[in-house]
Amino acid sequence: MAERLNVNPTRMELKRLKTRLNMAKRGHKLLKDKSDEMIRRFMEFANQNKAQREQVEKELKSALTTFVVAKAVSDDAVIQEAVAMPSKKVEIELDSQNVMSVLVPLISVKESQEGDKYPYSFSAVTAELDESVEVMGGLLKSLVKLAEVEKTCNMLAIEIEKNRRRVNALEYVMIPQLEETIRFITMKLDENERSTVVRLVKVKAMIAEEVL
Numbered sequence: 001m002a003e004r005l006n007v008n009p010t011r012m013e014l015k016r017l018k019t020r021l022n023m024a025k026r027g028h029k030l031l032k033d034k035s036d037e038m039i040r041r042f043m044e045f046a047n048q049n050k051a052q053r054e055q056v057e058k059e060l061k062s063a064l065t066t067f068v069v070a071k072a073v074s075d076d077a078v079i080q081e082a083v084a085m086p087s088k089k090v091e092i093e094l095d096s097q098n099v100m101s102v103l104v105p106l107i108s109v110k111e112s113q114e115g116d117k118y119p120y121s122f123s124a125v126t127a128e129l130d131e132s133v134e135v136m137g138g139l140l141k142s143l144v145k146l147a148e149v150e151k152t153c154n155m156l157a158i159e160i161e162k163n164r165r166r167v168n169a170l171e172y173v174m175i176p177q178l179e180e181t182i183r184f185i186t187m188k189l190d191e192n193e194r195s196t197v198v199r200l201v202k203v204k205a206m207i208a209e210e211v212l
Contacts, residue, residue: 005181009188017185021178028170035163038100042156049149056142063135070129079129088112090140102159104152109141 007013071079088111095106 003177003180004184005177007181007185009185011189014182014185014189017178017182021175021182024170024175024178028167028175031163031167031170034100035160035167038102038156038160038163041100042153042160045149045153045156049146049153052142052146052149056139056146059135059139059142063132063139066128066135067132070132074129088137092144099152099156100159102155104155105148107144107148109144111140 005017007017091110091112093108093110095108096103097106098104
């Protein structure tokens with residue numbers, strides 16, 4: 001049985017508690033609907049995150065495989081010299097988007113070519129290094145997108161947990177307390193009303209006896 005609130009059993013208090021109960025029930029429904037929608041959106045981002053991660057891991061594995069092959073057939077000094085100079089300038093722009101009242105990150109990548117695509121002599125390295133550099137260069141946007149989606153999933157998961165606690169607090173604590181208190185006050189008022197009626201009947205009977 002839920003605990004009863006410590007209030008005076010009056011009609012005014014009963015009216016106030018009934019208003020609070022109606023508001024609590026409406027709030028519970030809204031929060032429950034919000035929670036369901038947030039879980040649906042979270043699953044969308046989770047599926048997107050899974051697909052994005054699989055794609056990044058596939059591309060990264062391909063790049064590392066070709067890099068290992070290139071390193072096996074070339075001197076370390078040649079490899080280090082070939083990849084020491086960046087060929088691109090990258091700018092990251094941070095923004096946010098509203099997902100179910102949660103501001104999640106929105107990251108965009110802008111790349112600008114600075115000089116040659118391959119900043120080294122083709123005669124000094126193998127084709128495997130070219131392929132590895134090509135794949136690695138294209139990985140940046142995929143990695144940034146993966147980070148964006150993963151952070152969104154984490155933020156939504158935290159908000160879902162907070163919302164779940166609010167729903168449970170209303171469903172298992174506040175609403176039962178209000179209902180129990182309303183029942184108690186209603187019983188108390190009914191009891192007082194019956195006592196008043198009994199007293200009136202007795203007074204009426206006494207007055208009737210005196211008249212007779």
